Amino acid sequence: MPKVTASDKIDGVWIVEPTLHGDQRGLFIETYRREWFPNGREMIQGNRSNKQAGALVGLHYHMHQSDYWYTPVGTIRVVLHDLREGGPTDGATQTLEISGENHVGVYIPPGVAHGFSALTDVVMTYLVDGYYNPADELGVAWNDPVIGADWGVADPIMSERDRTNPMRADLPAGRRPYWPMRT
Numbered sequence: 001m002p003k004v005t006a007s008d009k010i011d012g013v014w015i016v017e018p019t020l021h022g023d024q025r026g027l028f029i030e031t032y033r034r035e036w037f038p039n040g041r042e043m044i045q046g047n048r049s050n051k052q053a054g055a056l057v058g059l060h061y062h063m064h065q066s067d068y069w070y071t072p073v074g075t076i077r078v079v080l081h082d083l084r085e086g087g088p089t090d091g092a093t094q095t096l097e098i099s100g101e102n103h104v105g106v107y108i109p110p111g112v113a114h115g116f117s118a119l120t121d122v123v124m125t126y127l128v129d130g131y132y133n134p135a136d137e138l139g140v141a142w143n144d145p146v147i148g149a150d151w152g153v154a155d156p157i158m159s160e161r162d163r164t165n166p167m168r169a170d171l172p173a174g175r176r177p178y179w180p181m182r183t
Helices: none
Strands: 003-006 014-017 020-023 026-029 045-051 056-061 067-073 075-082 093-099 105-108 112-118 122-128
Touching: 056 075, 067 075, 067 093, 067 112, 075 105, 075 122, 093 105
Parallel strands: none
Antiparallel strands: 003 014, 014 105, 020 026, 045 122, 056 112, 067 105, 067 122, 075 093, 075 112
16 A cells, blocks of 8 residues: 655645555556545546656646646656645645655645656656646746745756746736635
């Protein structure tokens, strides 16, 4: 049975340390089960992201979608920041590394900004509980000093979108998550 623990920094975030099964043939890992996450919904879409070392993605957030991230190849530094106004962990930032070595997965609820930097070349998979909706693809500045994230990369390779996301204090009205949200 995997070790599934609630984050001690951000309410609704869950960290999964799966059970590894291996022998001379290789390794088997159960990476996700819906029942591991209280109040979670069924994941309905799976995605894969290949990134080169030094790439930085985020910070993105959704008002209505949860994500589950797993990295079978390489190492990423995950940055999470709680944007849910009025919540018990509003303003909290958490970083963790997930990789093909530690096999950790992370469940991210709506309202929690999330991004990652590729510390090596990586293959990252993620499941979501909502189909792609451009109206629910929101962002906050990756380098906002209020968030204070340590991305672990000196000269990040980024998209224009990620470079130009607003600071937390400048999020437009109606685009700031609130508490309570569905987790």
